[in-house]
Amino acid sequence: MDPACAMAKGEMVRKPATLKDVAALANVSRATAARALNSYGYVGNETAQKVQAAAEKLGYRGNRLAQALRSGQLPIVGCILGDIQNPFFARIAHDIEVLARECGHNLVIGSSEEELGQEISLLASLQSLSIRGFIVAPTSADNNAHLKGLIAENVPLVLIDRVAEGIDCDSVVVDNEGGARKAVEYLIGMGHRRIGLLQDDMRIFTSRERMSGYRAALAAGGIAPDDRMVSVSQSTVEHAVDATIRLFSQKSPPTALFTVDSLMTQGALLAFRSMGISIPHDVSLIGFDDFNLATFTDPQITVVSQPVAEIGRAAARLLFDRLSGKCGKPQKLRFETKMIVRGSVSRRRDA
Amino acid sequence: MDPACAMAKGEMVRKPATLKDVAALANVSRATAARALNSYGYVGNETAQKVQAAAEKLGYRGNRLAQALRSGQLPIVGCILGDIQNPFFARIAHDIEVLARECGHNLVIGSSEEELGQEISLLASLQSLSIRGFIVAPTSADNNAHLKGLIAENVPLVLIDRVAEGIDCDSVVVDNEGGARKAVEYLIGMGHRRIGLLQDDMRIFTSRERMSGYRAALAAGGIAPDDRMVSVSQSTVEHAVDATIRLFSQKSPPTALFTVDSLMTQGALLAFRSMGISIPHDVSLIGFDDFNLATFTDPQITVVSQPVAEIGRAAARLLFDRLSGKCGKPQKLRFETKMIVRGSVSRRRDA
DNA sequence: AGACTGTGTGAGATCGATCTCACACATATT
DNA sequence: AATATGTGTGAGATCGATCTCACACAGTCT
CATH class of the missing domain: 1.10.260.40 (lambda repressor-like DNA-binding domains)
Known part of the structure; x- marks a missing residue:
């Protein structure tokens, strides 16, 4: 042909x-x-x-292919994230790409779409390319034989945003539990007791940690956990809309909502508008992960922000350190989160 | 080591x-x-x-490397976009990645950051990997020897979002001029005569076309073009804020603004808020390219929307058709835009 | 029996860049 | 004069998968 x-x-x-x-x-x-x-x-x-x-x-x-065949490695690093459309991951991907370029490497990006199967097959496919190293945000916190395989073959691996059980390698995460706890403690301090949680699949590491921060804050505040206050959704605006509507269609809905990522926060906002629920008058809202939109709304949204600009760069730096032969114990970086108080939380008197 | x-x-x-x-x-x-x-x-x-x-x-x-060395091609396609952080490109990248995976290929993503030099070096670096084909959003409409080189070497190339002069290959764009004209005609129809344009660098194809749609509408409305109504900025929220402030700090500022992409629209929104300018009371606003945020603001933003979901898929399909040996004249797809009227434009009586 | 066809296998060349080794010639050292 | 050292070059092996070719043996046909 x-x-x-x-x-x-x-x-x-x-x-x-x-x-x-x-x-x-x-x-x-x-x-x-x-x-x-x-x-x-x-x-x-x-x-x-x-x-x-x-x-x-x-x-x-x-011909880099031929060079790579001899040397055994292609000047490419792979990066498997949940979804490039999430601005959080987009930012990270961008930063990694910039740093990779500085180090003379190209970046292959794959999106697991939060499917373990996809993550595995993507990884296998990239591995057969003799790619030099990987940055992965694993879909599942415990199902990770494929990552173990990588380590066994001595392929440099950096976990990002999420770690995986029993995988001993460099990683970059944020203090999810602490961030979530701060957020929920803040809500409790403002007089809320029926505090909703809009969260992601529990397979996902961040979801677990944020959930556990939520629980810890409730416990510290003497509030019994209540499953009716928790709604699970995929991390897309559309799914979050539905989940929020379910949560707030109950007889006694939450008076405040904590959402575990920015797409969900946006979904909640849309849901509230369609239900005629006003923020912060009817419901208070606080989201994990800051986003552009947060300051465009009226009122602006209070969030727990992560140092997004540092995460991707830090991970890339760890990876390239390994690639240039650096030995030593895996480094496990954990960044702090910061609560940015804006206007979406109000004090509740009648509780 | x-x-x-x-x-x-x-x-x-x-x-x-x-x-x-x-x-x-x-x-x-x-x-x-x-x-x-x-x-x-x-x-x-x-x-x-x-x-x-x-x-x-x-x-x-x-070992795919070895296989590729013999066959001369790696099952990878390259994709060079302006900036993955722009949701428009993020969406496109995502769709291309999905389709590539379906076709058994991986995707290398590069970001030109709208720098011609970066685009060229990225392309060269990917070419030396014997990558099978490229999808590129060229930074410059006329400076494109590197793309010509690609064609000369018979490497499949699909231009996306933007075409380049003298490059005869598959392409996928939208009707920028028509979309811009519709937007500006709408503003004129609403009684505006001092219509601002917040635009991107003129090297960029879409910027040229949208500008020319803007001009055409003005001409049709009997309005003389006025350079003081035009502000140029890079396509980031931050730069757009500055450009908007410059534009509206004049003695007789525009009564309406047309922004050429969604990041700029967001920048304009931020600028207006910081200047205490209210929409649509003080200024009307219409943006090219729809975005999540547009329906979160009050009022919601009127936009010219592009069929984002189709662009990436269409481009990927064209590329994989070529890769599977399809011959024939280059296909040049052009999608229509659609104006979505929301609440950010008001009728002007006193003009 | 001799010439075919069909089936199954291995030796070796190939893709392009790199690297080891051997060799050639110069100049310098004893 | 004999040996060492330094400089410059080419032949050939290597990386791993694939493919062409040659060969071997079965069975079939004249």
Whole structure:
């Protein structure tokens, strides 16, 4: 087919020049050409220049595939995140890409869409590319044989946003439990006792930790946990809308809501509007993860913010440290969160 | 270094099994093993099973690098966009990734950050990986020797969101000029005559087209273009804030503003708030490209929406059609835009 | 019996870059 | 003069998978 195409158009498919071509043009052997271009070993001055000129003329760029086959590694790092459409991950992906480029690497991005199966197959597919290392936000906190396999083969791995049980490697996370606890304690301090939680799938590490912060704060406040106050949803605006509506259609709905990520916070906002629930008058709202939108609404949304700008860079730096041969114990970074009080929480008197 | 690490920990670095290993375990030659695993040519029944078993046992996964070196192509497609953090591109990247995966390919993402130099070096670096094809949103409408080079080497290329002069290849864009014209005509119809334009760098194709739609509408409305009504900014929220402030700090500022993308629209919103300008009372606003936020504000923002969900998929489909050998003239898809009237534009009486 | 066809297998070349080794020639050292 | 050292170069092996070719043996046909 393809050749047929080319023939039909009468086109010459110009193949990229190889080292052999360069060597031939410069009248030297491949070995000498390689020496001249990579400047190692002994090469005569004139010879080197001849080779350079020939390479220039042919527009020679080394075939990284062939280089990689010998060296065993492609200058690519892989990155598997939950969903690039989540601004949190988009930011991280962007930062990783920038740092990778600085280190002369390209970035392959895969989206697990929070499906373990997808994460596994993506990883396998990238591994067969002899990719040098990975940054992964694992879908599941405990189902992680595939990650263990990576470690066993000594492939550098950095976990990001989430860690996985029994996986001993570099990681970058935030203090999810502490952040969630601060948020819920704040709500309790404002007089709320029926505090809703809009959370993600419990397989996900952050979801677990944030849930446990929520529970801890309730316990500290002397409030009994109540399953009717908890709604689970996938992390998309649409699903969060539904989950919020379910939560607030009960006979005695929460007076405050804590949402575990920014897409859910947005979903809750939309749901509240469609239900005619006003913030902070009828319901108080506080979300984990800050987002652009948070300051556009009226009132602005109070959030627990994460140092997004640092997470991706930190993970990338850890990865490239390993790639450049750094040994030593896995580093486990944990960033602090910060509560940003805006206007979406009000004091409750009647409770 | 690396071996030192391994030795220090006393670890065996288990190398992935090769075909040779499999062949040895199965007591056959590499050729036979290859035949058994890829099912071509003649292979005896027992032999095939022996090989399968051996492969299974060793956890053999072919080295795609080696395969690619022979075949000349890696099952990877590249994608160079302006900025993954722009939700428009994030959505596109996501859709391309999904389709690529369906087609058994991985996706390398690069961000040009709207720098021509970065686009060029990224492309070169990906090309040396023998990547099979590219989807690019070119930074510049006319500076495109690097894209010509791609075409000359017969590397499949699909332009997305933007086309480039003199580049004859598949492309997917929207009707920027028409969309912009509709928006501005709508403003004119609502009685506005001092209509501001907050636009991106003129190197960028969409910026040119939207600008020309803006001009066309003004002309049709009998309004003389006025440079003081136009402000240029990079496509980030922060830059757009500044540009908006400049535009509206004049003695006789616009009564309406048309912004050429969603990040700029958000920037304008922030700027208006900080300046105490109320929408739509003081100023009317209409933006190109819909965004989540648009329905969260009060009033909601009127926009010209693009069929984002289709653009990425369409581009990916074009690319994979080419990769599977489809010949024929380049297809140039152009999607229609749709104006979504919400509440950010008001009728102006005193004009 | 001799010439075929069909089936199954292995040896070796290939893709492109790199690296080890051997060799050649110069100059310097004893 | 004989040996060492330094400089420059090419032949060939290597990475791993694939593919062409040659060969071997079965069975079939004249």
